[in-house]
Amino acid sequence: MDLNALGACFATSACVVTQTTSGLIVGMLLFLVAAGVTLIFGVLKVVNFAHGTFYMLGGYVAYTALGVTGSYAVAVLAGALSMAAFGVAFERALISRVYGSNVLMQLLICYAVVLIFDDLVKIIWGPEFHAMGMPPAFQVPPLFIAGGVVPPFYAVLIGIAALIAVILGLGLSMTRLGKTVRAAAINAQMVSALGVNTTLLFTIVFAIGGGLAGLAGALAAPVRSLSPGMGFSVLIESFIVTVIGGMGSIPGALVSALLIGLVRGFGTIGFPQFTDGLIYIVMIAILLLRPQGLFGRRL
Amino acid sequence: MKENRRPAMREAAIAALALIVVLAIPFVHRSPAFEDFVIRLSAMALFATSLNLLVGNTGMVSFGHGLFYGLGAYAFALMMQMTELSLPVAAVLAVLFTAVAALCVGAICVRLSTDYFAFITLAFQMLIYSVIISWQSLTGGDQGLRGGLPRREIFGFELASQLHLYQFCAVVAVIGLLALRHISASPFGQTLRMIRDNDSRTSFLGVVLWRARLWAFTIAGSFAGLGGVLAALFVSGAYPELADWPNSGQAIFAVMLGGINSFLGPLLGAAILLALNDLLARTTEYQGLVLGIVVLIFAVGLRRGVLDFLRRAWPSSLR
Numbered sequence: 306m307d308l309n310a311l312g313a314c315f316a317t318s319a320c321v322v323t324q325t326t327s328g329l330i331v332g333m334l335l336f337l338v339a340a341g342v343t344l345i346f347g348v349l350k351v352v353n354f355a356h357g358t359f360y361m362l363g364g365y366v367a368y369t370a371l372g373v374t375g376s377y378a379v380a381v382l383a384g385a386l387s388m389a390a391f392g393v394a395f396e397r398a399l400i401s402r403v404y405g406s407n408v409l410m411q412l413l414i415c416y417a418v419v420l421i422f423d424d425l426v427k428i429i430w431g432p433e434f435h436a437m438g439m440p441p442a443f444q445v446p447p448l449f450i451a452g453g454v455v456p457p458f459y460a461v462l463i464g465i466a467a468l469i470a471v472i473l474g475l476g477l478s479m480t481r482l483g484k485t486v487r488a489a490a491i492n493a494q495m496v497s498a499l500g501v502n503t504t505l506l507f508t509i510v511f512a513i514g515g516g517l518a519g520l521a522g523a524l525a526a527p528v529r530s531l532s533p534g535m536g537f538s539v540l541i542e543s544f545i546v547t548v549i550g551g552m553g554s555i556p557g558a559l560v561s562a563l564l565i566g567l568v569r570g571f572g573t574i575g576f577p578q579f580t581d582g583l584i585y586i587v588m589i590a591i592l593l594l595r596p597q598g599l600f601g602r603r604l
Numbered sequence: 605m606k607e608n609r610r611p612a613m614r615e616a617a618i619a620a621l622a623l624i625v626v627l628a629i630p631f632v633h634r635s636p637a638f639e640d641f642v643i644r645l646s647a648m649a650l651f652a653t654s655l656n657l658l659v660g661n662t663g664m665v666s667f668g669h670g671l672f673y674g675l676g677a678y679a680f681a682l683m684m685q686m687t688e689l690s691l692p693v694a695a696v697l698a699v700l701f702t703a704v705a706a707l708c709v710g711a712i713c714v715r716l717s718t719d720y721f722a723f724i725t726l727a728f729q730m731l732i733y734s735v736i737i738s739w740q741s742l743t744g745g746d747q748g749l750r751g752g753l754p755r756r757e758i759f760g761f762e763l764a765s766q767l768h769l770y771q772f773c774a775v776v777a778v779i780g781l782l783a784l785r786h787i788s789a790s791p792f793g794q795t796l797r798m799i800r801d802n803d804s805r806t807s808f809l810g811v812v813l814w815r816a817r818l819w820a821f822t823i824a825g826s827f828a829g830l831g832g833v834l835a836a837l838f839v840s841g842a843y844p845e846l847a848d849w850p851n852s853g854q855a856i857f858a859v860m861l862g863g864i865n866s867f868l869g870p871l872l873g874a875a876i877l878l879a880l881n882d883l884l885a886r887t888t889e890y891q892g893l894v895l896g897i898v899v900l901i902f903a904v905g906l907r908r909g910v911l912d913f914l915r916r917a918w919p920s921s922l923r
Contacts, residue, residue, distance in 0.1 A: 346719075352719065352722075399900070399904065402904055403903070403904075403907075406907065407864075407908075408665060408718070409659065409665065409856065409859075409860050409864070410860070410903055410907060410908075412856065413856075413857070413860050413899055413902070413903040414899075414900060414903045414904065416853060416857070416896075416899070417895075417896040417897070417899040417900045417903065418896065418900075419896075420892035420893065420895055420896035420899070421892065421893050421896035421897060421900075423892050424890040424891075424892040424893035424896070425893065427890070428890065428893075537849075541726070541730065541849070544723055544726070545723075545727065548719075548720060548723045548724075548727075552719060552720075578738040579734060579735075579738050581730065581734045582731055582734035582735060582738065585727045585728070585730050585731035585734065586731065588723075588724070588727045589712070589724065589727055589728065589731070592716065592720060592724050592727075593712060596715065596716050596717075596720060597720070598720075
């Protein structure tokens with residue numbers, strides 16, 4: 306614990322800007338993953354323990370796509386779209402078999418998928434770490450904001466994630482599909498009785514969730530290295546975000562993802578050994594005060 | 605509920621018989637691999653069966669049960685290394701310590717509904733895991749507690765000897781499982797099942813839900829701690845992996861593979877899982893891949909644990 310360093314950081318604008326930026330990046334990427342988790346839980350009442358695998362595979366697919374095409378934009382699209390397709394296959398082939406049955410059966414299936422794909426990644430891409438490297442377009446001098454160093458790629462990353470957050474929020478509140486999704490989250494049987502094809506709707510939700518995780522994986526690949534077990538820590542954090550925000554709430558996911566990101570950003574200064582522990586303490590504290598999460602409905 | 609009218613004497617007799625068979629095996633045929641397996645199984649069986657007191661009996665899905673397994677192991681190993689206490693005293697104190705920890709964690713967790721309960725238990729586990737990793741001066745950090753446990757003999761048993769450790773673990777495990785069986789068949793155990801099946805009705809009948817759940821949580825944590833003590837004896841120390849998330853996942857696997865509605869399900873599941881892990885470790889580099897496929901076959905094919913499946917297929921032959 307080093308509270309003096311934390312105090313010194315808050316005293317200089319450069320340090321505040323740098324840590325806030327790194328916090329926002331962590332937070333925005335987490336939001337993309339957690340939005341999928343919370344959406345899938347909200348509508349399907351399935352806790353998708355395989356969501357970290359979507360994130361990991363998105364990163365690896367983007368890595369390969371970049372190697373083949375040389376275009377980062379294509380790589381990101383490939384990561385997102387392939388994981389949307391993977392989400393559909395996963396939902397149809399496995400999850401749809403255990404709707405409404407024991408929660409533990411869903412957990413077991415998801416965990417089996419995690420184990421299988423961690424090893425498949427080892428077989429296909431090898432067990433070693435891969436560094437994707439910064440796309441050429443972003444290999445330019447960093448921006449300086451109030452003395453803090455902000456690489457342009459970070460700014461773009463935050464921008465893209467913020468844009469997705471807005472699209473997701475507007476899509477859910479304005480479009481017909483979004484309204485149906487929200488209705489299904491409240492009462493799927495009723496929506497089905499009104500003539501909506503809920504089987505298709507569930508699959509679409511899984512595709513969106515998978516696509517978002519794949520997008521996050523592809524966007525994160527240049528700033529983090531790729532490794533076979535990388536999905537797990539993201540999974541745990543996205544669950545924490547989901548739970549803090551209130552399960553099923555997209556605005557909750559956004560707020561708590563940014564909160565966790567900032568706790569991480571500044572926690573590394575003040576509690577370098579205990580940053581992870583700090584996040585669990587935040588979660589426990591919030592659940593003690595609001596058991597249903599910040600934006601959750603009373604269960 | 606026919607099974608619950610079985611006299612306690614009969615269960616004790618079955619347990620004693622099982623214990624005699626297990627203890628007799630090394631006198632007929634010595635196999636270090638088998639003895640190793642039984643030692644590890646005894647720790648894991650206590651861990652998984654205690655988890656099932658929460659999951660199967662009470663309907664409380666805990667993702668953080670490994671916390672108490674790890675705490676038991678660390679408390680016991682630290683007490684053995686840092687004090688002159690004899691082994692049984694250290695073991696009892698370690699279980700008591702785990703019980704107190706479970707009481708404190710449970711007091712916070714048990715009021716939450718299912719999904720949130722699962723996640724907050726996981727958060728507590730990850731919190732303690734990060735404490736273990738970062739408190740290097742006490743726990744040795746990610747290297748684990750090294751230096752081994754002092755070899756103090758108890759009642760003429762020398763636990764450095766594999767045979768004696770085997771006998772000790774088998775006795776502790778059978779007694780522990782028998783105790784858990786009695787708890788689950790007791791009126792308190794019936795209350796827990798009632799809570800699982802319909803908590804609001806149970807509440808109307810005058811049961812204080814949080815108190816019953818907290819008791820269940822504390823008892824389950826203590827028995828997991830006992831399993832952790834055996835694990836610490838086996839590895840002669842303690843490692844952060846014992847308190848890590850995948851370990852809780854293994855226990856949930858064991859419970860699900862064996863069957864949540866059968867008392868011996870978790871024991872069978874733990875045996876299947878350990879045997880599968882051993883077999884895969886010897887034959888393939890990609891254990892996760894094969895294990896995942898096997899688990900998928902269980903989950904999608906049987907849709908319930910082995911014993912639950914058998915009980916449904918032949919209800920008359922198995923209670």
